[in-house]
Amino acid sequence: MYSVEADNLIKRYGSNEALRGVSFRVDAGEIFGIIGPDGAGKTSIFRILTTLILPDGGSARVLGQDVVRDYHEIRRRVGYMPGRFSLYQDLSVEENIRFFATLFGTTLEENYDLVKDIYSYLEPFRKRKAGALSGGMKQKLALSCALIHKPEVLFLDEPTTGVDPVSRKEFWTMLTRLKQQGLSIVVSTPYMDEATLCDRIALIEHGRFLDTDTPAGIISKFTLPLLAVDGPHMPSLLRDIRQIPQVFSCFAFGDTHHVVLRESGLSEEAQIDLLHTALYAKGHTDLTIRHIKPGVEDCFMYLDTLEERS
Amino acid sequence: MRRGEETRKYIRELLGMEEDHFLREGEVIRTEGLTKCFGDFTAVDHISFSVKEGEIFGFLGANGAGKTTAMKILCGLSKPTSGRAVVAGYDLHRGRDVKRLKKVIGYMSQKFSLYEDLKVWENIRLFGGIYGLSDGVIARKTDELLQRLGLMEQRDRMVRDLPLGWKQKLAFSVAIFHEPKVVFLDEPTGGVDPATRRGFWEMIYDAAERGITVFVTTHYMDEAEYCDRVSIMVDGRIEALDSPAALKREYGASGMDEVFRMLAGRARREE
Numbered sequence: 087m088y089s090v091e092a093d094n095l096i097k098r099y100g101s102n103e104a105l106r107g108v109s110f111r112v113d114a115g116e117i118f119g120i121i122g123p124d125g126a127g128k129t130s131i132f133r134i135l136t137t138l139i140l141p142d143g144g145s146a147r148v149l150g151q152d153v154v155r156d157y158h159e160i161r162r163r164v165g166y167m168p169g170r171f172s173l174y175q176d177l178s179v180e181e182n183i184r185f186f187a188t189l190f191g192t193t194l195e196e197n198y199d200l201v202k203d204i205y206s207y208l209e210p211f212r213k214r215k216a217g218a219l220s221g222g223m224k225q226k227l228a229l230s231c232a233l234i235h236k237p238e239v240l241f242l243d244e245p246t247t248g249v250d251p252v253s254r255k256e257f258w259t260m261l262t263r264l265k266q267q268g269l270s271i272v273v274s275t276p277y278m279d280e281a282t283l284c285d286r287i288a289l290i291e292h293g294r295f296l297d298t299d300t301p302a303g304i305i306s307k308f309t310l311p312l313l314a315v316d317g318p319h320m321p322s323l324l325r326d327i328r329q330i331p332q333v334f335s336c337f338a339f340g341d342t343h344h345v346v347l348r349e350s351g352l353s354e355e356a357q358i359d360l361l362h363t364a365l366y367a368k369g370h371t372d373l374t375i376r377h378i379k380p381g382v383e384d385c386f387m388y389l390d391t392l393e394e395r396s
Numbered sequence: 397m398r399r400g401e402e403t404r405k406y407i408r409e410l411l412g413m414e415e416d417h418f419l420r421e422g423e424v425i426r427t428e429g430l431t432k433c434f435g436d437f438t439a440v441d442h443i444s445f446s447v448k449e450g451e452i453f454g455f456l457g458a459n460g461a462g463k464t465t466a467m468k469i470l471c472g473l474s475k476p477t478s479g480r481a482v483v484a485g486y487d488l489h490r491g492r493d494v495k496r497l498k499k500v501i502g503y504m505s506q507k508f509s510l511y512e513d514l515k516v517w518e519n520i521r522l523f524g525g526i527y528g529l530s531d532g533v534i535a536r537k538t539d540e541l542l543q544r545l546g547l548m549e550q551r552d553r554m555v556r557d558l559p560l561g562w563k564q565k566l567a568f569s570v571a572i573f574h575e576p577k578v579v580f581l582d583e584p585t586g587g588v589d590p591a592t593r594r595g596f597w598e599m600i601y602d603a604a605e606r607g608i609t610v611f612v613t614t615h616y617m618d619e620a621e622y623c624d625r626v627s628i629m630v631d632g633r634i635e636a637l638d639s640p641a642a643l644k645r646e647y648g649a650s651g652m653d654e655v656f657r658m659l660a661g662r663a664r665r666e667e
Contacts (some may be wrong), residue, residue: 277616386591
């Protein structure tokens with residue numbers, strides 16, 4: 087049985103079509119990532135699957151239960167961590183977790199094993215008000231509260247947004263451990279490095295999935311030439327690269343610019359020569375240009391550019 | 397301090413003159429031993445650094461390292477417990493200076509930026525007015541700005557109805573509408589997708605090229621690479637400060653992500 091099955095989900099807010107036919111399956115014990123820009127429809131998917139809003143079309147089942155008819159059953163068996171911090175800021179860490187345990191008819195002690203990896207970070211601060219925690223700690227508390235009733239599927243809507251890189255890494259280590267315990271996890275994130283930690287990902291844009299595959303599968307579909315360029319003056323280099331007719335797109339990627347070339351039949355060497363020549367004409371010297379393998383972020387930027395230009 | 401110096405300092409202060417040469421040639425921010433305590437907790441612990449004019453300065457650190465507290469001091473929103481800071485020629489220990497400082501800096505945070513229930517043009521007008529620009533200047537600059545952002549047709553829309561990416565671009569434009577000397581950006585791209593983040597950084601580049609110094613915090617380590625120099629704060633102190641290339645060399649790291657993890661991993665305190 088699939089943990090999640092969504093078929094042609096549609097959601098409208100007034101005249102705005104937030105979801106325009108979204109379908110996917112999540113296997114038991116899988117980490118499924120939903121990757122896309124703000125307003126693409128990620129949160130609507132989460133809210134439909136956690137039975138908080140109704141779809142305007144299509145259907146979905148979580149753990150085999152229908153999200154409209156069997157909402158009561160689903161709510162008991164899933165954990166949900168919304169994008170916005172939604173715990174009680176004026177209750178302490180311990181009070182929050184006990185409150186959520188009570189809501190689901192359990193106790194912290196009963197399910198301590200499940201949350202102890204995460205909760206152990208919080209225990210030194212258990213008397214502190216949730217509102218006074220740092221971003222990384224708030225997120226750990228929210229995850230503990232979402233886990234306290236031993237859910238079978240976990241829905242995490244941008245759990246690491248605004249969290250520093252060290253805490254993000256810890257958080258993903260925890261998710262991997264939860265997965266090993268058999269939990270299915272549906273997670274959305276704006277961080278592309280996290281996308282590669284998922285078993286499968288869906289790229290979403292304007293309420294539609296552009297592609298669903300393993301990270302490696304998504305990357306293998308990127309076939310245009312991709313080069314990394316760096317030089318002494320990066321901002322003007324970015325503008326000048328974009329002026330070259332053979333360039334499909336160019337974006338800053340950390341310490342280099344990633345350049346996607348149009349299909350041309352040129353050899354790799356000729357592609358590098360072409361960029362050197364065109365950029366030399368604009369006064370850029372001392373450039374380093376080399377071919378690179380695409381990452382998920384390159385794929386996302388490519389699909390996003392395509393979509394924007396169509 | 398010798399007595400003669402003290403007297404001269406007093407006279408300079410009376411005359412409202414530039415007090416001394418604490419701020420060096422080409423610098424727009426300098427701090428020395430800047431410290432902020434809340435009770436017995438030292439949030440910012442003797443930080444000393446300087447930022448050059450027109451520089452993009454990345455102010456990094458883990459959650460709770462003290463970045464926001466330090467930034468609030470530099471914006472004149474919070475008083476330091478001890479130490480010294482001069483921003484854009486204004487000394488943060490003098491009340492009168494702090495007031496004037498606010499006119500020559502811009503500030504944008506993730507949490508507060510624009511009024512959601514005002515229209516696009518109303519927000520621009522409001523902030524232009526707060527910064528003391530005349531109606532004529534505001535009207536002319538508003539048109540220029542909306543044109544440049546491609547938001548001309550959105551001018552009568554409520555800000556709450558704009559996509560997050562547009563809101564952030566507008567918020568940034570409003571923060572530099574009065575051509576400040578320094579703009580402080582507190583996690584301006586939190587939760588934004590890769591395409592929008594890049595568009596935002598291109599605006600930051602433009603502002604820096606126009607001579608506005610950019611002081612920015614971020615949790616995206618690829619964005620740290622876009623900065624001229626970055627500092628990394630750990631437990632209230634600045635543990636490293638240099639260009640991204642030099643830091644990577646120093647720590648033998650392939651990316652800023654690695655440098656960050658090596659330094660921030662040493663943190664002892666949680667909040």
